[in-house]
Amino acid sequence: MLFRGWGRSVDGxxxxxxxxxxxxxxxxxxxxxxALVRRVLADPVTFRPDNALDAVxxxxxxxxxxxxxxxxxxxxxLANNGGASHPEIRGIVADALHPHRVAAxxxxxxxxxxxxxxxxxxxxxAGRPVDLYADLxxxxxxxxxxxxxxxxxxxxGAVKDFARAALELFWAPLDASRQxxxxxxxxxxxxxxxxxxxxxxxxxxxxxxxxxxxxxxxGALFFLLVAGQETTSQFLTLLLHRLAGEPAVRAxxxxxxxxxxxxxxxxxxxxxxxxxxxxxxxxxxxxxxxxVAAGTSVVAWLARAGRDxxxxxxxxxxxxxxxxxxxxxxxxxxxxxxxGAQLARMEAAVVVAEATPLLDGVTVVRPPWCPDNLTxxxxxxxxxxxx
Numbered sequence: 001m002l003f004r005g006w007g008r009s010v011d012g013x014x015x016x017x018x019x020x021x022x023x024x025x026x027x028x029x030x031x032x033x034x035a036l037v038r039r040v041l042a043d044p045v046t047f048r049p050d051n052a053l054d055a056v057x058x059x060x061x062x063x064x065x066x067x068x069x070x071x072x073x074x075x076x077x078l079a080n081n082g083g084a085s086h087p088e089i090r091g092i093v094a095d096a097l098h099p100h101r102v103a104a105x106x107x108x109x110x111x112x113x114x115x116x117x118x119x120x121x122x123x124x125x126a127g128r129p130v131d132l133y134a135d136l137x138x139x140x141x142x143x144x145x146x147x148x149x150x151x152x153x154x155x156x157g158a159v160k161d162f163a164r165a166a167l168e169l170f171w172a173p174l175d176a177s178r179q180x181x182x183x184x185x186x187x188x189x190x191x192x193x194x195x196x197x198x199x200x201x202x203x204x205x206x207x208x209x210x211x212x213x214x215x216x217x218x219g220a221l222f223f224l225l226v227a228g229q230e231t232t233s234q235f236l237t238l239l240l241h242r243l244a245g246e247p248a249v250r251a252x253x254x255x256x257x258x259x260x261x262x263x264x265x266x267x268x269x270x271x272x273x274x275x276x277x278x279x280x281x282x283x284x285x286x287x288x289x290x291x292v293a294a295g296t297s298v299v300a301w302l303a304r305a306g307r308d309x310x311x312x313x314x315x316x317x318x319x320x321x322x323x324x325x326x327x328x329x330x331x332x333x334x335x336x337x338x339x340g341a342q343l344a345r346m347e348a349a350v351v352v353a354e355a356t357p358l359l360d361g362v363t364v365v366r367p368p369w370c371p372d373n374l375t376x377x378x379x380x381x382x383x384x385x386x387x
Contacts (some may be wrong), residue, residue, distance in 0.1 A: 016288040020299075028278075028299045029292060034308035034329070036287050037300045040279055042334035044082050047279035047298055049336055052080040053223075054278070056374045057174045063183035070187030071194060077219035079227070079336060085216075090339060092210060093220060096149050096203045097228075099342045105144050106346055113140070113354040120358055129365050129385040133237045136355060137382075141232035141347055142225075148343070149224065150202025152192050162189035163230040164378065166222070171375045193218045193225075224340075230376075232344045234273035236351050237379045239264070241368050242271050243352070244359045244384065246318050253356055262320035264348045268306075269328035270318060275303040276375050277332060299374075302329045363387045 018030045031037050040047045053074050059067070076083055078090060113136075120130045139156050151159075165185040168174070174182070197204050197217035203224075207217045243250060243263075252258030281296040292298070305328075307315040312324035319325070331338035338344070363386070368379030 017290045026297065028297045029287070029290075030276075030299045030301055031287060032301050032304045032308075033288075034305040034311045034327070037302065037305040037329055038333050040287070040298055040300050041277070041329065041332050041336065044279075044335055046282055046285050048082045048282045049080050049279060050076075050082060051278050051280045051297060053170060055170045056172065057179065059169075059179055059183070060176050062176065063179040066180065066183040067187050067190075070191045072187050072190045073215050073218070074222065075213075075215045075219050077216050078223045078339070085212075086335070088210065089207070089212065089216065089220060090335075092206050093203065093224070094339050096206070097340050097343050101148055102343045102346050105147055106350065108147070109140070109144055109347065109350050110354060112143070113350055117355050117358060124358070124362065124384075124386050127386065129383050130358075131381050131383050132240050132355075132358070133233075133368065133380060133382045137233050137236035137240065137351065139233070140236065140351070141229035141344075144343070144347060145224070145229045149228075150200060150204070151221075151225070152196040152200065154189070154192055158189065159225060160230070162186060163226045166226050167230065167373065167376045167378060168371070172371065172373045190218065190222070193221050197221060227338070228340050228343075231273045232340075232347055234377055234379055235268070235271065235344065236348060237368055237382050238271040238273060238377065239267040239348060239352070240355065240359065241364070241379070241382050242267060242318060243356055244362065244364055249318055249320060250356055250359060252320075253352070258320050260349050260353050261345075262325065263352050264345055265326045265328070266318055266320040266322070267348065267352075268330040269312070269325055270306065270316075272303050272306065272328070272330035273377050274330065274375055275377060276301050278375075300329075302332070305329050359384070361387050 016033045016036055018032065020028055020030055031040055074080070076085070078086070078093065081089065116136050120135060123130050138160065142156060142159055145151065162185060165182045169179065169182040169186055194214065197214045204217050204221065207220060249258060249263065253260065253263065277300050279298045279300065281292045281294050281298060283294050285292050309315050311327050312322055314322060331341040362384040365385050366381055366383040368382045370377045370379050
Protein backbone atom coordinates (compact mmCIF):
# COMPACT_ATOMS: atom_id res chain seq x y z
CA MET A 1 0.00 0.00 0.00
CA LEU A 2 1.58 3.27 -1.11
CA PHE A 3 -0.78 5.96 0.07
CA ARG A 4 -4.43 5.48 0.93
CA GLY A 5 -4.83 8.91 2.49
CA TRP A 6 -8.42 9.18 1.33
CA GLY A 7 -9.29 6.08 3.33
CA ARG A 8 -7.75 7.10 6.64
CA SER A 9 -9.89 8.20 9.57
CA VAL A 10 -10.27 11.90 10.28
CA ASP A 11 -10.29 11.15 13.99
CA GLY A 12 -7.23 11.38 16.20
CA UNK A 13 -4.40 13.90 16.36
CA UNK A 14 -3.72 16.26 13.48
CA UNK A 15 0.01 16.71 12.94
CA UNK A 16 1.05 19.63 10.77
CA UNK A 17 3.60 17.47 8.95
CA UNK A 18 4.58 13.83 8.81
CA UNK A 19 7.47 12.13 7.06
CA UNK A 20 6.58 8.89 5.30
CA UNK A 21 8.58 6.62 3.04
CA UNK A 22 7.01 5.26 -0.10
CA UNK A 23 7.49 1.83 -1.60
CA UNK A 24 10.79 2.67 -3.31
CA UNK A 25 12.30 4.34 -0.27
CA UNK A 26 11.86 7.96 -1.35
CA UNK A 27 11.01 10.19 1.64
CA UNK A 28 8.19 12.68 1.30
CA UNK A 29 7.18 15.45 3.65
CA UNK A 30 3.39 15.13 3.93
CA UNK A 31 1.53 18.35 4.73
CA UNK A 32 -1.90 17.96 6.33
CA UNK A 33 -3.03 21.27 7.78
CA UNK A 34 -5.24 23.40 5.54
CA ALA A 35 -3.22 26.58 6.07
CA LEU A 36 0.10 24.89 5.29
CA VAL A 37 -1.25 22.98 2.28
CA ARG A 38 -2.58 26.23 0.88
CA ARG A 39 0.74 27.93 1.49
CA VAL A 40 2.64 25.22 -0.38
CA LEU A 41 0.29 25.37 -3.37
CA ALA A 42 0.13 29.15 -3.49
CA ASP A 43 3.92 29.65 -3.49
CA PRO A 44 5.34 28.04 -6.67
CA VAL A 45 8.62 29.89 -6.22
CA THR A 46 9.53 28.23 -2.92
CA PHE A 47 7.65 25.01 -3.67
CA ARG A 48 8.06 24.36 -7.35
CA PRO A 49 5.69 22.19 -9.45
CA ASP A 50 8.53 20.47 -11.34
CA ASN A 51 7.80 17.01 -9.88
CA ALA A 52 4.01 17.12 -10.33
CA LEU A 53 4.05 14.63 -13.21
CA ASP A 54 7.07 12.54 -12.20
CA ALA A 55 6.36 8.81 -12.09
CA VAL A 56 5.87 7.69 -8.50
CA UNK A 57 7.33 4.31 -9.43
CA UNK A 58 10.50 4.91 -11.49
CA UNK A 59 9.89 3.66 -15.01
CA UNK A 60 12.25 0.84 -16.00
CA UNK A 61 14.38 0.90 -19.14
CA UNK A 62 12.14 -1.50 -21.08
CA UNK A 63 9.07 0.69 -20.55
CA UNK A 64 11.05 3.86 -21.30
CA UNK A 65 12.03 2.33 -24.63
CA UNK A 66 8.39 1.73 -25.43
CA UNK A 67 7.55 5.35 -24.62
CA UNK A 68 10.54 6.59 -26.61
CA UNK A 69 9.34 4.57 -29.60
CA UNK A 70 6.20 6.70 -29.53
CA UNK A 71 8.27 9.90 -29.09
CA UNK A 72 6.62 10.38 -25.71
CA UNK A 73 7.51 13.62 -23.90
CA UNK A 74 5.90 15.68 -21.14
CA UNK A 75 7.56 19.11 -21.25
CA UNK A 76 6.53 21.80 -18.77
CA UNK A 77 3.09 22.99 -19.86
CA LEU A 78 0.45 23.25 -17.13
CA ALA A 79 0.67 21.33 -13.84
CA ASN A 80 4.45 20.82 -14.04
CA ASN A 81 5.34 24.25 -15.40
CA GLY A 82 6.96 26.73 -13.02
CA GLY A 83 8.51 28.75 -15.83
CA ALA A 84 7.72 31.94 -17.70
CA SER A 85 5.61 30.14 -20.33
CA HIS A 86 2.99 28.94 -17.84
CA PRO A 87 0.76 32.05 -17.68
CA GLU A 88 0.37 32.23 -21.47
CA ILE A 89 -0.34 28.51 -21.90
CA ARG A 90 -2.76 28.59 -19.00
CA GLY A 91 -4.46 31.66 -20.44
CA ILE A 92 -5.08 29.94 -23.77
CA VAL A 93 -6.54 26.87 -22.06
CA ALA A 94 -8.58 29.02 -19.67
CA ASP A 95 -10.10 30.87 -22.61
CA ALA A 96 -11.23 27.56 -24.12
CA LEU A 97 -12.86 26.71 -20.76
CA HIS A 98 -14.21 30.19 -20.07
CA PRO A 99 -17.18 30.22 -17.66
CA HIS A 100 -19.46 31.70 -20.33
CA ARG A 101 -18.60 28.85 -22.72
CA VAL A 102 -19.07 26.33 -19.92
CA ALA A 103 -22.48 27.77 -19.01
CA ALA A 104 -23.58 27.45 -22.62
CA UNK A 105 -23.20 23.67 -22.35
CA UNK A 106 -25.53 23.31 -19.38
CA UNK A 107 -28.78 22.93 -21.31
CA UNK A 108 -27.32 20.27 -23.61
CA UNK A 109 -25.79 18.36 -20.70
CA UNK A 110 -29.03 18.52 -18.70
CA UNK A 111 -30.96 16.97 -21.59
CA UNK A 112 -28.39 14.19 -21.95
CA UNK A 113 -28.39 13.40 -18.21
CA UNK A 114 -32.19 13.38 -18.12
CA UNK A 115 -32.26 10.93 -21.00
CA UNK A 116 -29.82 8.62 -19.24
CA UNK A 117 -31.63 8.91 -15.92
CA UNK A 118 -34.90 7.94 -17.61
CA UNK A 119 -33.27 4.81 -19.01
CA UNK A 120 -31.70 3.93 -15.67
CA UNK A 121 -35.00 4.49 -13.87
CA UNK A 122 -36.76 2.12 -16.26
CA UNK A 123 -34.09 -0.52 -15.67
CA UNK A 124 -34.39 -0.16 -11.89
CA UNK A 125 -38.17 -0.32 -12.07
CA ALA A 126 -37.85 -3.54 -14.06
CA GLY A 127 -35.76 -5.05 -11.26
CA ARG A 128 -32.41 -4.84 -13.03
CA PRO A 129 -29.23 -3.48 -11.41
CA VAL A 130 -27.58 -0.44 -12.98
CA ASP A 131 -24.00 0.83 -12.94
CA LEU A 132 -24.02 4.54 -12.21
CA TYR A 133 -20.37 4.81 -13.21
CA ALA A 134 -20.44 3.05 -16.57
CA ASP A 135 -23.99 4.03 -17.57
CA LEU A 136 -24.05 7.61 -16.33
CA UNK A 137 -20.85 9.26 -15.12
CA UNK A 138 -17.93 7.72 -16.99
CA UNK A 139 -18.05 9.59 -20.29
CA UNK A 140 -20.08 12.71 -19.46
CA UNK A 141 -17.10 15.01 -18.80
CA UNK A 142 -15.32 13.82 -21.94
CA UNK A 143 -18.40 14.53 -24.07
CA UNK A 144 -18.68 18.03 -22.64
CA UNK A 145 -14.95 18.69 -23.08
CA UNK A 146 -15.21 17.62 -26.72
CA UNK A 147 -17.81 20.34 -27.28
CA UNK A 148 -15.53 22.97 -25.75
CA UNK A 149 -12.16 21.86 -27.07
CA UNK A 150 -11.68 20.17 -30.41
CA UNK A 151 -10.25 16.73 -29.65
CA UNK A 152 -8.68 13.96 -31.72
CA UNK A 153 -11.15 11.76 -33.55
CA UNK A 154 -10.90 8.72 -31.30
CA UNK A 155 -13.48 6.41 -29.72
CA UNK A 156 -14.59 7.41 -26.23
CA GLY A 157 -13.42 4.07 -24.88
CA ALA A 158 -9.92 4.58 -26.25
CA VAL A 159 -9.64 8.00 -24.60
CA LYS A 160 -10.88 6.67 -21.26
CA ASP A 161 -8.49 3.71 -21.39
CA PHE A 162 -5.60 6.06 -22.14
CA ALA A 163 -6.49 8.47 -19.31
CA ARG A 164 -6.78 5.74 -16.69
CA ALA A 165 -3.57 4.12 -17.94
CA ALA A 166 -1.74 7.45 -17.56
CA LEU A 167 -3.03 7.94 -14.02
CA GLU A 168 -1.82 4.48 -13.11
CA LEU A 169 1.53 4.69 -14.90
CA PHE A 170 2.59 7.97 -13.28
CA TRP A 171 0.95 7.82 -9.84
CA ALA A 172 0.55 4.16 -8.78
CA PRO A 173 2.87 1.56 -7.22
CA LEU A 174 3.60 -0.88 -10.05
CA ASP A 175 5.69 -3.85 -11.02
CA ALA A 176 7.77 -3.86 -14.21
CA SER A 177 5.37 -5.98 -16.27
CA ARG A 178 2.45 -3.69 -15.52
CA GLN A 179 4.54 -0.63 -16.32
CA UNK A 180 5.42 -2.14 -19.69
CA UNK A 181 1.76 -2.74 -20.55
CA UNK A 182 0.75 0.75 -19.45
CA UNK A 183 3.61 2.35 -21.38
CA UNK A 184 2.32 0.69 -24.55
CA UNK A 185 -1.23 1.97 -23.90
CA UNK A 186 -0.11 5.51 -23.09
CA UNK A 187 2.40 5.57 -25.93
CA UNK A 188 -0.14 4.54 -28.55
CA UNK A 189 -2.50 7.36 -27.70
CA UNK A 190 0.36 9.81 -27.35
CA UNK A 191 1.06 9.11 -31.04
CA UNK A 192 -2.55 10.08 -31.80
CA UNK A 193 -2.13 13.29 -29.82
CA UNK A 194 1.10 14.10 -31.63
CA UNK A 195 -0.61 13.85 -35.00
CA UNK A 196 -3.52 15.99 -33.84
CA UNK A 197 -1.19 18.59 -32.32
CA UNK A 198 0.37 19.13 -35.73
CA UNK A 199 -2.86 19.53 -37.73
CA UNK A 200 -5.86 19.81 -35.38
CA UNK A 201 -8.00 22.84 -34.82
CA UNK A 202 -9.44 24.40 -31.69
CA UNK A 203 -7.10 24.56 -28.73
CA UNK A 204 -4.27 22.83 -30.61
CA UNK A 205 -4.41 25.45 -33.35
CA UNK A 206 -4.47 28.33 -30.84
CA UNK A 207 -1.40 26.97 -29.08
CA UNK A 208 0.42 26.54 -32.40
CA UNK A 209 -0.53 30.06 -33.48
CA UNK A 210 0.93 31.39 -30.22
CA UNK A 211 4.25 29.83 -31.24
CA UNK A 212 4.30 26.82 -28.92
CA UNK A 213 6.13 23.68 -30.01
CA UNK A 214 4.34 20.44 -30.91
CA UNK A 215 5.60 18.92 -27.65
CA UNK A 216 3.92 21.69 -25.65
CA UNK A 217 0.67 21.26 -27.59
CA UNK A 218 0.75 17.52 -26.91
CA GLY A 219 1.54 18.13 -23.24
CA ALA A 220 -1.43 20.47 -22.83
CA LEU A 221 -3.79 18.05 -24.56
CA PHE A 222 -2.38 15.16 -22.52
CA PHE A 223 -3.10 16.92 -19.25
CA LEU A 224 -6.56 18.09 -20.34
CA LEU A 225 -7.61 14.57 -21.29
CA VAL A 226 -6.45 13.27 -17.92
CA ALA A 227 -7.28 16.11 -15.51
CA GLY A 228 -9.96 17.76 -17.63
CA GLN A 229 -12.34 14.84 -17.78
CA GLU A 230 -11.16 11.69 -15.99
CA THR A 231 -11.04 13.29 -12.55
CA THR A 232 -14.53 14.74 -13.01
CA SER A 233 -16.09 11.40 -13.92
CA GLN A 234 -14.40 10.02 -10.81
CA PHE A 235 -15.86 12.80 -8.68
CA LEU A 236 -19.36 12.27 -10.06
CA THR A 237 -19.15 8.59 -9.10
CA LEU A 238 -17.78 9.32 -5.63
CA LEU A 239 -20.42 11.99 -5.00
CA LEU A 240 -23.32 9.77 -6.07
CA HIS A 241 -22.01 7.00 -3.84
CA ARG A 242 -21.77 9.41 -0.91
CA LEU A 243 -25.31 10.69 -1.54
CA ALA A 244 -26.61 7.13 -1.60
CA GLY A 245 -25.75 7.00 2.11
CA GLU A 246 -27.11 10.48 2.92
CA PRO A 247 -30.93 10.22 2.90
CA ALA A 248 -31.35 13.43 4.89
CA VAL A 249 -29.38 15.37 2.28
CA ARG A 250 -31.46 13.85 -0.52
CA ALA A 251 -34.65 14.80 1.33
CA UNK A 252 -33.35 18.34 1.75
CA UNK A 253 -32.66 18.57 -1.96
CA UNK A 254 -36.17 17.35 -2.79
CA UNK A 255 -37.72 19.88 -0.44
CA UNK A 256 -35.56 22.72 -1.72
CA UNK A 257 -34.05 23.20 1.72
CA UNK A 258 -30.54 22.33 0.54
CA UNK A 259 -28.97 23.91 -2.51
CA UNK A 260 -27.41 21.84 -5.30
CA UNK A 261 -24.29 24.00 -5.31
CA UNK A 262 -23.83 23.49 -1.57
CA UNK A 263 -24.03 19.72 -2.10
CA UNK A 264 -21.37 19.92 -4.80
CA UNK A 265 -19.00 21.96 -2.63
CA UNK A 266 -19.43 19.67 0.38
CA UNK A 267 -18.84 16.72 -1.95
CA UNK A 268 -15.62 18.30 -3.18
CA UNK A 269 -14.52 18.81 0.41
CA UNK A 270 -15.25 15.25 1.55
CA UNK A 271 -14.84 13.21 -1.64
CA UNK A 272 -12.20 14.90 -3.82
CA UNK A 273 -10.99 12.68 -6.68
CA UNK A 274 -7.46 14.11 -6.28
CA UNK A 275 -6.29 13.45 -2.74
CA UNK A 276 -2.69 14.67 -2.89
CA UNK A 277 -0.47 16.82 -5.06
CA UNK A 278 3.30 17.14 -5.15
CA UNK A 279 5.75 20.00 -4.99
CA UNK A 280 9.53 20.14 -4.52
CA UNK A 281 11.24 22.64 -2.23
CA UNK A 282 13.41 24.94 -4.37
CA UNK A 283 15.33 26.41 -1.43
CA UNK A 284 15.90 25.70 2.24
CA UNK A 285 12.74 26.85 3.99
CA UNK A 286 10.34 25.81 6.74
CA UNK A 287 6.73 24.77 7.22
CA UNK A 288 5.38 25.51 10.66
CA UNK A 289 8.16 24.55 13.03
CA UNK A 290 9.69 22.05 10.63
CA UNK A 291 12.77 22.92 8.52
CA VAL A 292 12.49 21.83 4.89
CA ALA A 293 15.68 21.29 2.92
CA ALA A 294 15.96 22.24 -0.75
CA GLY A 295 15.08 19.26 -2.93
CA THR A 296 12.57 17.79 -0.47
CA SER A 297 9.52 16.18 -2.06
CA VAL A 298 6.44 17.73 -0.46
CA VAL A 299 3.09 15.95 -0.65
CA ALA A 300 0.17 18.31 -0.09
CA TRP A 301 -2.64 16.18 1.35
CA LEU A 302 -5.64 17.93 -0.22
CA ALA A 303 -8.25 15.52 1.10
CA ARG A 304 -7.02 15.77 4.69
CA ALA A 305 -6.85 19.57 4.47
CA GLY A 306 -10.54 19.63 3.55
CA ARG A 307 -11.30 17.89 6.85
CA ASP A 308 -9.17 20.15 9.00
CA UNK A 309 -11.20 20.98 12.14
CA UNK A 310 -9.70 24.46 12.01
CA UNK A 311 -11.75 25.03 8.84
CA UNK A 312 -15.08 23.24 9.45
CA UNK A 313 -16.89 22.40 12.67
CA UNK A 314 -18.10 18.99 11.48
CA UNK A 315 -15.16 17.81 9.33
CA UNK A 316 -16.33 14.23 8.80
CA UNK A 317 -20.03 14.92 8.27
CA UNK A 318 -21.82 15.75 5.03
CA UNK A 319 -23.43 19.06 5.91
CA UNK A 320 -23.98 21.14 2.76
CA UNK A 321 -23.63 24.83 3.44
CA UNK A 322 -21.78 24.52 6.75
CA UNK A 323 -19.30 27.34 7.38
CA UNK A 324 -15.95 26.54 5.80
CA UNK A 325 -17.35 23.98 3.37
CA UNK A 326 -16.27 25.99 0.33
CA UNK A 327 -12.73 26.51 1.62
CA UNK A 328 -11.71 23.05 0.41
CA UNK A 329 -8.62 22.68 -1.76
CA UNK A 330 -10.01 20.09 -4.17
CA UNK A 331 -8.99 22.34 -7.08
CA UNK A 332 -5.69 23.39 -5.52
CA UNK A 333 -4.72 27.02 -4.95
CA UNK A 334 -2.54 29.74 -6.41
CA UNK A 335 -1.38 30.14 -10.02
CA UNK A 336 -1.78 26.40 -10.71
CA UNK A 337 -5.34 26.16 -9.40
CA UNK A 338 -7.41 23.88 -11.62
CA UNK A 339 -8.30 25.77 -14.78
CA GLY A 340 -11.39 23.60 -15.27
CA ALA A 341 -12.92 24.17 -11.83
CA GLN A 342 -16.06 25.86 -13.15
CA LEU A 343 -16.54 23.13 -15.73
CA ALA A 344 -16.35 20.41 -13.08
CA ARG A 345 -18.74 22.31 -10.82
CA MET A 346 -21.29 22.75 -13.61
CA GLU A 347 -21.18 19.07 -14.55
CA ALA A 348 -21.55 17.97 -10.92
CA ALA A 349 -24.45 20.36 -10.34
CA VAL A 350 -26.35 18.95 -13.30
CA VAL A 351 -25.78 15.36 -12.18
CA VAL A 352 -26.83 16.13 -8.58
CA ALA A 353 -29.97 17.93 -9.72
CA GLU A 354 -31.03 15.30 -12.24
CA ALA A 355 -29.68 11.98 -10.93
CA THR A 356 -30.05 12.15 -7.15
CA PRO A 357 -33.67 10.86 -7.29
CA LEU A 358 -32.28 7.60 -8.68
CA LEU A 359 -30.78 6.91 -5.26
CA ASP A 360 -34.08 6.86 -3.39
CA GLY A 361 -35.09 3.34 -2.45
CA VAL A 362 -32.01 1.62 -3.86
CA THR A 363 -29.53 -0.81 -2.35
CA VAL A 364 -25.84 -0.59 -3.18
CA VAL A 365 -24.89 -3.88 -4.82
CA ARG A 366 -21.28 -2.95 -5.48
CA PRO A 367 -19.69 0.20 -4.09
CA PRO A 368 -16.90 1.84 -6.08
CA TRP A 369 -13.51 0.27 -5.52
CA CYS A 370 -10.43 2.49 -5.65
CA PRO A 371 -6.95 1.08 -6.39
CA ASP A 372 -3.83 2.14 -4.54
CA ASN A 373 -2.60 5.42 -5.97
CA LEU A 374 -0.66 8.35 -4.54
CA THR A 375 -2.92 11.03 -6.00
CA UNK A 376 -6.03 9.78 -7.79
CA UNK A 377 -8.88 7.69 -6.41
CA UNK A 378 -9.98 6.17 -9.74
CA UNK A 379 -13.26 4.50 -8.63
CA UNK A 380 -14.73 1.84 -10.87
CA UNK A 381 -18.24 0.35 -11.04
CA UNK A 382 -20.99 1.66 -8.76
CA UNK A 383 -23.90 -0.76 -9.00
CA UNK A 384 -27.30 -0.26 -7.37
CA UNK A 385 -30.72 -1.88 -7.59
CA UNK A 386 -34.16 -1.29 -6.12
CA UNK A 387 -34.34 -2.37 -2.48
